[in-house]
Amino acid sequence: MIFSKACEYGIRAAIYVAQKSINHERCSMKDISKEIDSPEAFTAKILQKLVKAGIIKSVKGATGGFEVGLKEMKKIKLTDIVIAIDGEIDEKKCVLGLKKCSEDQPCPAHNKYKFIKKDVLSMIHNTSLSEMSNSVDAGLSCLKI
Amino acid sequence: MIFSKACEYGIRAAIYVAQKSINHERCSMKDISKEIDSPEAFTAKILQKLVKAGIIKSVKGATGGFEVGLKEMKKIKLTDIVIAIDGEIDEKKCVLGLKKCSEDQPCPAHNKYKFIKKDVLSMIHNTSLSEMSNSVDAGLSCLKI
DNA sequence: ACTAAATAGGATTAAATTATCCGAAATGAA
DNA sequence: TTCATTTCGGATAATTTAATCCTATTTAGT
Numbered sequence: 001m002i003f004s005k006a007c008e009y010g011i012r013a014a015i016y017v018a019q020k021s022i023n024h025e026r027c028s029m030k031d032i033s034k035e036i037d038s039p040e041a042f043t044a045k046i047l048q049k050l051v052k053a054g055i056i057k058s059v060k061g062a063t064g065g066f067e068v069g070l071k072e073m074k075k076i077k078l079t080d081i082v083i084a085i086d087g088e089i090d091e092k093k094c095v096l097g098l099k100k101c102s103e104d105q106p107c108p109a110h111n112k113y114k115f116i117k118k119d120v121l122s123m124i125h126n127t128s129l130s131e132m133s134n135s136v137d138a139g140l141s142c143l144k145i
Numbered sequence: 146m147i148f149s150k151a152c153e154y155g156i157r158a159a160i161y162v163a164q165k166s167i168n169h170e171r172c173s174m175k176d177i178s179k180e181i182d183s184p185e186a187f188t189a190k191i192l193q194k195l196v197k198a199g200i201i202k203s204v205k206g207a208t209g210g211f212e213v214g215l216k217e218m219k220k221i222k223l224t225d226i227v228i229a230i231d232g233e234i235d236e237k238k239c240v241l242g243l244k245k246c247s248e249d250q251p252c253p254a255h256n257k258y259k260f261i262k263k264d265v266l267s268m269i270h271n272t273s274l275s276e277m278s279n280s281v282d283a284g285l286s287c288l289k290i
Numbered sequence: 291a292c293t294a295a296a297t298a299g300g301a302t303t304a305a306a307t308t309a310t311c312c313g314a315a316a317t318g319a320a
Numbered sequence: 321t322t323c324a325t326t327t328c329g330g331a332t333a334a335t336t337t338a339a340t341c342c343t344a345t346t347t348a349g350t
Binding site: 005040045060063 | 307308309310311315316317318319
Binding site for chain 1: 146147148150153154156159160163223238240241242243244248250251252253254255257258260261262264265266277278280281285286287288289290
């Protein structure tokens, strides 16, 4: 409803990589797509974007794979992942698609939607990769099925 | 962010038709697409769906056009329009795309997202075509630019 | 009856998103 | 060095969504 398929995969993948990193393990693309139940080649493209954005680190070669530092994952927010995959977020986007929709010139749904938009932006801005991967690592949440 | 382009056009079109109906005027497709600034042929397809779903009424022929009854527009909610255009809403859809995501088996974002989802569903379930078109008619909100 | 104006509907095209394939480059280990 | 394993990157395909085009049908007015 709010994320593209690419973002869904990308966020799950990043969480999985982070969770493995918590346990000092590096993971391969094959491993990731299997454990988060996503199409491997497509997810690989998405991870490339995350690597280029500096969100996760990749190591080439035989024992290579993906990883992310413990300090880094605390600073990485959902927003960063979404931007790396889908590009900048238009925070002024109107729920009914008007080019200009604001407090001064609102669309007919603006006054009800504005609180929802605020909550969504606040959620993705405040939720860190670290807290999500810790939740998975603690068995409080899961990444597939 | 939450509606497809087709829904954005469809909702705006329905509101415009309703606003005209408040003033006892029937409106044509050309009029609608001009006044809500949307592609005419595409919007026409969408209005056909709304007509088939019984949300608005169409009249063929020379002085034909679209209209909606005053009583009806009070009962029509955003949900009805969205379902008519995009099909049933999956209220259990996981924000990270998991097939099964629930209180018992949550994704890592579930506990933060569930409140947002609740608010979105509540908004589209409670907002009527009538209140939106009245808001436009009163000059409190607008449908284009 | 004719015409102009309007919706209905099928066929098609365009664009964006999702997804796959394959060869190149890197790298650790035998 | 050679090999197996891995990420990288370009090309391409498939699917979904968005949008257009054209013809048929309806109907009020002349």
